[in-house]
Amino acid sequence: MKLPAQDAAARGGTPEARFRVILPRHTAAPLRQVARRIVVALLVMAATVLIVHADRGGYHDNADGRVDIAERAGSQV
Numbered sequence: 001m002k003l004p005a006q007d008a009a010a011r012g013g014t015p016e017a018r019f020r021v022i023l024p025r026h027t028a029a030p031l032r033q034v035a036r037r038i039v040v041a042l043l044v045m046a047a048t049v050l051i052v053h054a055d056r057g058g059y060h061d062n063a064d065g066r067v068d069i070a071e072r073a074g075s076q077v
Contacts, residue, residue, distance in 0.1 A: 028036070052059070059067045 056067055061067045
């Protein structure tokens with residue numbers, strides 16, 4: 001634990017030693033933030049489906065023996 005005598009920020013030392021919290025000045029509208037998160041979630045879902053599609057040989061469906069794209073997408077949900 002640093003004592004105030006040893007901590008440059010606590011004793012108000014050099015300007016470089018002072019720490020400031022900088023808050024963002026511009027924030028996106030809430031609807032835009034939600035839309036961005038939905039787009040990112042859909043991109044992650046699409047990437048996951050593509051990875052499963054690339055490794056489709058390792059999957060087996062007991063009903064008909066093959067796994068189509070709809071089943072791959074549904075298995076990720």
